Amino acid sequence: MKRRSLTRGVTLRRAAVGATTGLILSVAPSALLHAAEPTCVARLASDDRSALWAPPLDRIVNVRLTDLPLRDALDRVAAIAKVELSYSNDLLPGDRRVCLALDRVPVGAVIESLLSGSTLRPIVLGSTQIVLAPTRERTVAVEHAVEHAVVPRRASVLDRVVVTGSPDGAPQRGSPFALDVVDGATLAQHGASTLGEALDLAVPGIWTWTASAGSVSARYGSIRGASSFGVTAPKIYLDGIEVANPLLVTQLDPSRVARVEVIRGPQGAALYGADAISGVVNILTRHDGTATGAPQLQLSTSAGVSATAYAPRNAFVQDHAISFRTGTPSRSMGVGLNVGTIGAYVPGASEQRLLADVDGRVARDKSVFTGTARLSLQRANASNGLFDPLGGPFGGAGANSTVGGGMALDMGQRHTSVAPPLAVGNNPPLDSMTHATGDSASGQRLMQYTVGGSASYMPDLHWTHSFIAGVDGFRLQGLSVSAVPSTMNGPQSSAIGGGESTGDRGTLRWRSVGRFDVAPQTLLTMTFAGEQSVTRELTTSTEAPLAQPLESNASLLGIARTPSGMISDLSWYGSTGLSAQGMVGWRDRLFASAGVRAERTTGATRNTQNALLPMLGLAYVEDLGGTVLKFRGAFGRGIRPARSLMRTSSWMGTGQLQAMTSLQPESQQGTEFGGDLLFGSRYGVHVTRFDQRASGLIQPVAQVQTTVGANGRMQRTMVYSLQNVGAITNRGWEVEGSARLQRLSLAGTLSLVDSRVARLARGYRGELREGDRMFDVPANTISLSASYLVGRFTLATSATRAADWVGYDRARIGSELNGTGAGGQSFEGGMLRNYWTQYEPLTRWRANVTYRLRGDLSIVTGGDNLLNVQRGAPDNATVTAGRTLTFGLRTIF
Template sequence: MRINLLLYLMAVSISVSQPVTISGTVINDKGKPLVGANVFLEGTVLGAATDLSGYYIIERVPSDRFYKISARYIGHRMTTKDIATEEGKPITVDFELVMSLVDLDEVVVAASFSERKKRAQASPVTIISQDDLRRLPVRSIDEVLTGKVPGGYANLPSRPGQNNSAFTLRGGTSGSGRPLGDVKIYIDGVELLGFDMQSYPGIADFIDPDDIEKIEVLRGPMGSTLHGSNAQSGIIHIFTKKGSRSRKTVMKLKFARKITQAPILDDDAVGQETTFSMSGGNSSSASYNIGFNNSIDQEVMPGNGRDIERLKVHGSVNAKIGTAVIDVKTYHSWGQQGFISNLYHLLEYKEDRSWTNAPEHWDDSLASGGTSYYKPGFSLNITQSFTQDWYQSLVIGNDSKKFLYKKYYANSGQGYLTENWNRYTLNYFWHYKKKISNSFNIDLTTGTQRTMSNHVRLSGSMDERKDQYYYEDFDDVSIVDQSNQNSGYYGELVIDYKDRIYLTIGERVEQNEYFGKDYGTHYSPRLGLSYLSEIGGMIIKSRAAWGSGGINPPKAMQALPSESNYSINIGNPDLRPERQSGYELGGDFYFGDNFFVEVTYFDQLFLDGIANDPSIDDLQTIKQEYWYINLGQIINKGWELAAKTRVGPLDISANYSILDSRWGEDSLRQNDPVYEGFFDKGTRRNDVPSSTGNLSLVYNVPGFSPKSTKGGSVALDISYIGKKKGRDWLLYYDGQYNPDVSPFSYYSKDLLMHYKPFNSVRLRFNYWVTNKASVFLDIRNLTEHTDISRSIIEPALGKQVMMGIDFTI
């Protein structure tokens, strides 16, 4: 009996097939390795990404089976091959991917959290790939939107390394004055601190731009509704790089020198930057990526002698455990800078325009002291696959910032401010696909998202300088402690008919503590339809979408009663979130592999803008009484066009947008003579250009020697900002400080003017002198345009030159 059992177990062990290994390389049609290409076995959860040599390896593949293996890389046509595995025989499968602008099989996540091919998206998605970022790196959110995204617009920054908050998508929406409180920014699935919590959110203050793998931008409420409050104008999702599972450790080192024109100083401001990163792992299950970035920049305006200093550190670990993939990332940044006199350059205007009533402190506006910050954050992403068509995902993360402000004047009091912001994100969803017949497939994503945000602010004035202050040290202390929870449940169903027609139905149900207590639950629905057809050699994707989104009140606690030394907010329990809804129609046209055109028309209506209403004030009381109410409409309409093509070694991309942003109905401000018709229905809004455009030319330079096979590129990027209406700030200051000019009210029609269109030009060159070292030259604002349309005290930076060298070891 024992002998028979032993023979049985031996037979079973022999009959169990041993898994095999599949490996190979992925190159482009010019023979260059493609880094980060995805190779996967269709119908399974098995796959891998290529390393710096274009090499991949997939282990533990069941033997004695037939598979389809595919390789995919952004900007290239996906290739699929048939293979058969045999026990004990490793397989080598190499891929040569042909460059192609047909990106319908690109996987995006910005619209619905889960992975979904671009062909199923009913709203346009802009993908800024790793190759795009290598040719033209970005350093702030405004550079993401300016030129690269149709319908995007941003003012030029005014200080080195500044995160520019004055940018919009499709004209923006907020009637309360926030520049962009309605675009939500994610990094690796974690929601960042936005304009509802702090000013100037961006990417340069906490992440090294060289660490970005790709960026997805989704514009309009038609595709962003599942993301909830503060996403009604779009989504910006940043994905950072992961380490390679190659056993080879790769180190990268960059040294750069920066020169920025500072005409106010009649000199140049210089800076320097150093970057180091190291990545590696093993061939099967784990990888890592660590690095740091340090930069020092001189000020471009008169200051108190302190430079702008920043240090960023990041690290990530990615591991595959069974059917689960775990990705952990953390980032930390520190920064400090002194104070500048942003009034200094007004002294020239003071003399030329006879501003004899200008304040005396203009002549001596410098203060000692400075600001500093610490910004930590982390993300944990866990994705577990049950089958090839069913997986669940959990994202937990935090984005924080601690800010300290100390300012000392020689002849006046000392100012002190400290602020702490925190935002915690938890997002859980599962994604399921099923073939229900030969013609129909369904794709379902459903989940829940929680965000918890808090803001603590302490400010006041002191009589003496200290390293540490306590509550009793302040003469007029002010403390603000705000917190907010947002919870939502969402679901989206995509019905696919023969891989040609896609119907999208989605809904998010949300509650937010910033809403009025009697408002209740907010609903954000969406509908979408896309249809693929072929005419000759042309592929056409027709699409239509409708959606509605909301944004919580822009100032914390507006719905709740509050009281200050001078006024009383009686509260409004019915205060609704600002909302936007709209539709878009468009098409994507692919002419072979080398020509692509995208056309979109959008019509969006913004409702329930929030404003202060003092009409309820009781004149018999000492303090002014007011409340916040919903009012006002903004009508945003426009056209967006984008095109890409390749002509030999030259890559050409262009976009052009027509923006028509006007005030709609406004029950309060349109009846108030104080506003002098500023908000009249049909009046074009200030600071929104009538059109924007971009032309980008990239010439790919080949390598000329065996020691330099990588070559390089020369990129010319021209951004166009069309005519826009705004205030004549010089005339406004004339009225304030020139005794011969009558003062103007802030809303006077006599102040309105049209700023002329302008171009901003960027030129970048990089070349690998060896296969391990490259040099680069990057010139921004080559035309030296100085823009004062939004603020006379913050002119745009002049020409900026960066040059340096990159090493790969």
């Protein structure tokens, strides 16, 4: 049939690398298209395959498009490839219609063809999300590319848009510091249900200890070494909303998580301010729709048993989740609910948890609105004893029994329960050390919530404005005073649940980002930001009357004491931050970054504290065909106020909360240098060298004090004073690697850390000496993960290992105190060095097998802690769940 072209037609053109035939596109009048379909044929060379594209742009598709508007064509391609496209309609050519036929080509090649001649290019946002972002130059047309031998640079993993590393969400390509992105699909594949498991699996330099019985908190052993005593933790955000206490954020539903972005080290403090002393973690929940826009319901259920050597029977475990999602990328809504229980793998210590959340997103032509709400409930019943110091499980301890190596000093027929020396070091503040009579115990109860939203507005191609507002808080009951540096006397020595902590933090953040072409092939990005946070905290504890000297000191410190013995401390404090940053990118290769944040903290100390947090960075990226080579380096500084929700909800000593208000903030600064080598989307190697120095670290130092009790008898008690240690150096190497070989995916991380005392502060009276290693910081950690797809089976396994760390010999401490009644003098000051020990390596191994029965119905079997290690994480007094085997189903309606 004779064909003619119309002026309203558009010719789509594209250059193919090594193409044997050109891309033939034709446009016909709509009247003739109804009579006969035009011939749209394209053949791409075999080397133009998925290896040249970053996931999910590497998905192979077959496309047949006949005289469709460009917008409809993009939506059709997204549905075929099962990806989500986000773009502004204003940036699309309004009158373009396309005709395209391609067989077995990457979806990235199809999208690039459709966008030919426009200012848009695909940028990977997540595991299934792609943003069509404006560029400074139009896509190179076929004739121009062939004539000048120019091939457009393919999108690599470094082009994905990240939120944590850049305030407005920008390509990772120019980031000068190490940034890890873990997508929710990877977490679900390997069965990671806690934030600690996710970080151990995929992020080098961060190590978390497995939660013990009776604990609802995270346990960070190392984040590039030690940056604090008892409160080492990154600053954590949920969809950009800062959480009140990062130690309490443990639950994670992989099916509800889009990705987790992590900055290691203080370089992120210039963006995120106080408490980002050791790193930043941003958990981004899903805001996508469904492939067709129709409602989708996903169900999963599993149950099994957890082996244990410390209870008469194995513990029953179960986990059930349901989620509902509907909508498109421009308008979506989702709801999720997750419940689970873990039986008593030590007598009386069971755990229950519930996690519920809801999200929504509405995208307009120039604006995007998102909303998030989360509720987390956890209960961890405490045991009457984790283990007998001599090696066996407790059969039934009395009221003065200790758990987890806690100490009860017998002094003249009075029992004084005190914080064990092990709480002095870099151990988690919310440990499993509690007291109970019999097997019943109230344990710890935790409620967390997050509610907030964000709005982004892009008036033109130069500026983007965003606002984030939200509130995060927690209610923690049953904080055992024996787990923190405090003194407790008399009959209250057997009490548990004597402490409660409440915290709420409201955050309001504003950011404006401008992009300007200041010279040929030179792009300047300017970021201006402001943040205001207000924190309210209330900490209470029930204690017997103290000896007269301490009572008078408590009144001087302003601690409220009621006639019933209830001690409470209510405080408000706030933080204000203003920041400005600039990045210059030259020829999309050389990137220079500089910025500073002015931080003002009020209420945390008696005097207002001001700080400047600088950041400098440089990155160079070279594209060599399908290979990307990147060199980067950065410097940064971060602070953590002495008074913070993390610390005060952990160190509940009488007088300690107010004593913190006289201390200066802890700080850490340092540099990192590294390189990234990517071979297409199949292989990647990342190496980082870091050198950081932490100063002003605050340690509770134990001292023995003799007082006169209420009955007139002499009494020795262990008291704690907050002292500055001096300076700590954290140096080491981090290595990451990944490979994709058809159906096999491999990944691994390695971290080598040397964390030591560099200098002691004047007047320090603790046990640390210059050159000593910091407590509970593994010298080396490693993780390996693999997944393999064969037929209907998906096999996934991962292993993490920590080795060579120094900690307290808790078993020996508990044995001496409970068995021989050793005097408190032996645990004072330098005498504590006698109870240090070096622990053996610890390996955690898990595996999952998924079999797809039909459609979206799958059988899932899993195994956790397959080596059945229950002790030694991080000490010989903490007991964790043993080998756990589960069986379940998962389906989508």
